Amino acid sequence: MTENRKDETELYESILNESIQEFEETHSHSEKEQKRIIKKGKNTAIRTNILISLAVLLLIVPVLTLSTYLYYAIGGKANNAIDVAAKTIYVTEPNMSLEEMEIESDIGFFSMSITFDVFKRIGREDYKAGDYEIYFAFDSPSFPERRMLLDRPMQEIPTIDTEWLVHPNASDPIGRSGEWNILKNLPDGTVGEVYLSLTELVEPKELEEKLGKEVQVRWLAVDTGFEEKQVDNEGVPVGVIGYPAQIDSTTWSPFNGREQSNEEVFMDILNLLEKNEETATKIARSKSLVLSERIAYLKEHGTQVYGAVVTGPVPELRKLENNELIRSIKVGEVKLWNWK
Template identity: 45%
Template sequence: MSDEWKNKLQKYYEGNLTEEEAEEVERDLEKLNAYQEVISEELDAEAEYQPDDLPPEKVNKILNNSMRNAKFSLAAYVIMILLLIYPILTLASYIYYAWNQKAEDLIQVPIQTVYITEPNVSLEEMDIERAFGLFTFEVTMDLYKRVGKSDIKQGDWEVTYQYDDAEFPQRNYISENPPEAIPYYDTKKLYHPEAAITNRDMAAWNRLERLPEGTVAEVYVSLDELIQPENAKEVIEDVDVEWRWYAIDTGLEASGKSLDGGYLAPIGYPAQPDPDAWSPYNGREPNDEQFMESLVFLKEYEEQATNIAHAKWLDLDYRINYIEKHGLHAYGGVITGPAKEILQLRDNESIRTISIGEVRLWNW
């Protein structure tokens, strides 16, 4: 609107225009009123406009785009939340297993369990691996047996923990005579002097005799009476063999049954110190003392140790009390050496029965 027209409009309202000029202003005002009505109608039409007025195809396209955008936004939020939660849970898992040295104790459970429940079996530190997950913990161990002067790999165990709970381990054996997954009376190799022999290997001595001169063997020896472990060397006196593991009397071996009546596998400890410094039987203290410490330690984790061991009953509280009251006595164990040397023990009256384990070529 120009300044000239504004002045003319002011004069119009003041009555200072000629009749002709007044009529011209009135015609302009009528035009403005007409324009105002058109603009108002257009604005009202836009205000009353609804999506339903669109064609169905366009409406569906708009809705599909909106749903797709909503799904994308939701997926982005979920991914973002997961990316935030996963490291938080991972950190929480590490804190959980690091708290109060929980991880170290859980690693020691399978290690100690192997040494006391697996006759003549040892571990190597470099072959023990550990892996952490979200509140899971896995320990992988390679197992070795001493046959002659060599450690023969028997296989490996994979022990998985969910929080603190140990699952039944996955056992992978490569040896010729792997143990049964669950031992029972007909797989028994060591017998207490008062226990009935259920599966005596009548041909064991004959098989030793047939072995070639250049072989070494692992032999399970059951004695005719209980002896103190330090006196076990008298059984093999003047024979070029060595004890590798002692089976210990804990008050239940005569019946061979657990307190619940199930089959009870033997427990014991290595007869020789382990040269590896990390080993629980590394020679810093006598093996019999370490054996008792192992039992006390595993008593706190008996459920986990029972799940890990071949034996399905350990009854550690009873066995610890029995040993503390009666002392340590062995009823047998495992020896190794040249087959022909072991054969010299055939007429030894202190040996009740034997069972042959692994056999290898000469490495003595």
């Protein structure tokens, strides 16, 4: 009986061993095959991760783009940034204008860049003076990238010694003789742009009367209480501000004369820039605008000018040397005859 059980046990063990051996032979893989399987699994996992990442990105990009457009649209942030940039040019860049309808904007991820051309009136025609590109991260602008096409550009960031328009009571770094000699040696058949610094403060209308009709006054430099010492309370140079002397009939210009005088538009622009002074200061060449103090001064003392930009035939501009109102000049751009 015992022997029968022993035989049965040995039979079961034999069958079990054969089954295990058969299973191992059927399901075993070589080392090479195992590496291939592992590599295939890794590649599959990588492809899956890439596809998932692409799907997430494709979802995020339109969401971020839409969010950016909504950010600049709500409250008119984009339009306000463009408006501030354009009007800063009008009141801080002598004899400079732009076509607001031609300003281009490009929206990125919570950023915006605007580009526009600027123009100068020399004689009877407007000439492209260069172009600006300003990058905004949210509402904060970078310093503008200026690409100017001028023969005699103004200093990128003006200082006391490089300012072209000088108050009657301020030291004059320009001097008379050198610039007058430049004007005298220009050909008669040309038109030019000249920056005039005056011997005294005058009313805008009085200035035009004293200069005569042979030249055209293009831009007025306004006394705001800081031009005499030429620096703000912290010693930072304060740049010139002013406004166009002539009505601009183009529909996009704020100085189109339809509802307000140029002087009234000038004050409205200063009030706008005061509310956006950080942006205006970045865009302007001057790094201190002190607008609240200047606005208060103008409200108390009214508008008087200490300098101007004029244009006309070079022979007529030479005659200004005999005008007692003119303290010094700076010759700007010169073009071929176009005085019709």
